[in-house]
Amino acid sequence: MLHAIDLDVAPGSVTGLLGPSGSGKSTLLRSIVGTQIVEAGTVTVLGLSAGSRALRSRVGYMTQSVSVYDDLTVDENLAYFGRIVDVDSARSHRVLERVGLSSHRNQVVRTLSGGEQARVSLGAALLNEPEVLVLDEPTVGLDPLLRRDLWAFFHELAAGGTTLLVSSHVMDEAARCDSLVLLREGSILAQATPDEVLRRTGHDDLDEAFLELVERGRE
Amino acid sequence: MSARATKATAGRVLRQLRRDPRTIALIVVVPCALVILVDQLFADRQSVFQRVGVPLLGLFPLVSMFLVTSITMLRERTSGTLERLLTLPLEKLDLLFGYATAFAVVAAVQATIVSLVGFGLLDLTAANSKILVIALAVANAVLGMALGLFFSAFARTEFQAVQFMPAFILPQILLCGLLVPRDEMAEWLQWLSALMPFTYAYDALERAATDPDLGAAFWFDVLVVCAVSVLALALGAGTLRRRTP
Numbered sequence: 001m002l003h004a005i006d007l008d009v010a011p012g013s014v015t016g017l018l019g020p021s022g023s024g025k026s027t028l029l030r031s032i033v034g035t036q037i038v039e040a041g042t043v044t045v046l047g048l049s050a051g052s053r054a055l056r057s058r059v060g061y062m063t064q065s066v067s068v069y070d071d072l073t074v075d076e077n078l079a080y081f082g083r084i085v086d087v088d089s090a091r092s093h094r095v096l097e098r099v100g101l102s103s104h105r106n107q108v109v110r111t112l113s114g115g116e117q118a119r120v121s122l123g124a125a126l127l128n129e130p131e132v133l134v135l136d137e138p139t140v141g142l143d144p145l146l147r148r149d150l151w152a153f154f155h156e157l158a159a160g161g162t163t164l165l166v167s168s169h170v171m172d173e174a175a176r177c178d179s180l181v182l183l184r185e186g187s188i189l190a191q192a193t194p195d196e197v198l199r200r201t202g203h204d205d206l207d208e209a210f211l212e213l214v215e216r217g218r219e
Numbered sequence: 220m221s222a223r224a225t226k227a228t229a230g231r232v233l234r235q236l237r238r239d240p241r242t243i244a245l246i247v248v249v250p251c252a253l254v255i256l257v258d259q260l261f262a263d264r265q266s267v268f269q270r271v272g273v274p275l276l277g278l279f280p281l282v283s284m285f286l287v288t289s290i291t292m293l294r295e296r297t298s299g300t301l302e303r304l305l306t307l308p309l310e311k312l313d314l315l316f317g318y319a320t321a322f323a324v325v326a327a328v329q330a331t332i333v334s335l336v337g338f339g340l341l342d343l344t345a346a347n348s349k350i351l352v353i354a355l356a357v358a359n360a361v362l363g364m365a366l367g368l369f370f371s372a373f374a375r376t377e378f379q380a381v382q383f384m385p386a387f388i389l390p391q392i393l394l395c396g397l398l399v400p401r402d403e404m405a406e407w408l409q410w411l412s413a414l415m416p417f418t419y420a421y422d423a424l425e426r427a428a429t430d431p432d433l434g435a436a437f438w439f440d441v442l443v444v445c446a447v448s449v450l451a452l453a454l455g456a457g458t459l460r461r462r463t464p
Contacts, residue, residue, distance in 0.1 A: 033306050037462045056308040067299030071238045083227035084309050
């Protein structure tokens with residue numbers, strides 16, 4: 001359940017959607033992708049109504065669960081999703097390299113580690129180079145080095161013009177975003193750059209700043 | 220509609236099945252074993268085996284594909300792959316026809332092998348071409364697939380999906396005419412069986428086995444099987460929601 005959400009996302013940037021689990025992050029992301037039944041209000045993406053037919057090839061979505069076929073190999077998964085979005089196999093190979101799975105390409109997804117599975121799922125969302133990329137907790141359970149690499153990759157994509165909306169429940173990832181949306185119990189606590197959040201709250205740590213915003217919201 | 224997406228989906232479903240050789244073995248071996256069992260059961264009454272044998276060959280794919288499809292589709296719903304697919308430029312019909320194509324291929328293989336056992340090893344005979352029996356088996360497989368797809372929407376877990384077998388399939392097997400000819404049933408049972416798609420699938424097979432002329436009644440049966448398949452596919456497509464709560 002989301003309340004009075006008013007959200008604008010700048011093109012070509014990485015926006016982080018931060019909040020504890022159950023705060024409505026997935027619901028908000030699913031509304032933007034157009035898989036969520038929205039009771040009231042409008043969601044517009046690239047000037048079009050969310051989930052409309054024309055958007056399906058322009059918005060990439062990585063669900064929170066590993067939504068690829070775990071009984072197929074990495075290659076077979078990307079080949080299938082690639083054919084659905086109509087890109088050639090050269091493109092899937094580039095994506096494989098990009099998410100660092102080239103050496104696992106012939107492995108059945110079920111036999112991969114959790115982090116590797118998440119990267120297959122991410123790879124599938126990248127295939128058709130979408131203008132908007134919606135990633136629901138893409139770095140959960142990944143080792144710190146890999147997380148750093150992925151965030152660097154997200155910024156690379158943003159520099160190339162892609163608009164990214166990334167959710168996370170880990171505050172230390174907030175600092176890596178161009179702008180932040182802090183969500184709690186279905187309401188937006190703040191929407192600002194990380195620096196601004198720190199300045200507004202007078203803290204030098206985003207975790208503390210988040211707590212402060214929660215406290216202020218209560219008063 | 221896109222032939223590319225349909226073909227890709229059919230290929231993907233077949234590849235998933237190929238990764239599961241045990242299921243393939245079960246799909247092929249179990250019907251063969253059951254036909255042999257029925258043959259042995261009626262060893263002294265070959266006329267009975269001749270009556271039920273051919274319809275059995277053609278009904279196996281209906282049951283197998285119902286089960287395989289309802290579980291596969293349920294997995295697709297629960298794993299999130301369906302949600303992902305529906306955010307992509309993919310028409311629901313592409314997905315459904317992809318599934319139908321893949322399972323029709325599997326059914327053709329299954330029906331051919333069981334028919335080889337039935338006609339070759341167990342001396343079953345049919346008044347019409349054996350190819351007709353296999354073609355009916357494939358049509359029944361598509362019917363089973365369509366019904367499975369539709370019913371999968373009403374199961375939340377694989378346990379529930381498996382229970383649809385005794386709930387929806389068994390009554391139809393009992394009433395379709397295989398065990399007791401329909402005109403010997405109580406009248407209300409006849410009415411009930413007239414509402415069940417299995418009845419027409421069975422009747423078509425029985426006519427293919429015994430009636431060299433294949434009258435209008437046969438073609439009516441075939442028409443009902445095809446119409447119910449289309450209806451179940453359409454209803455099934457309705458259960459594939461792009462937006463969910």
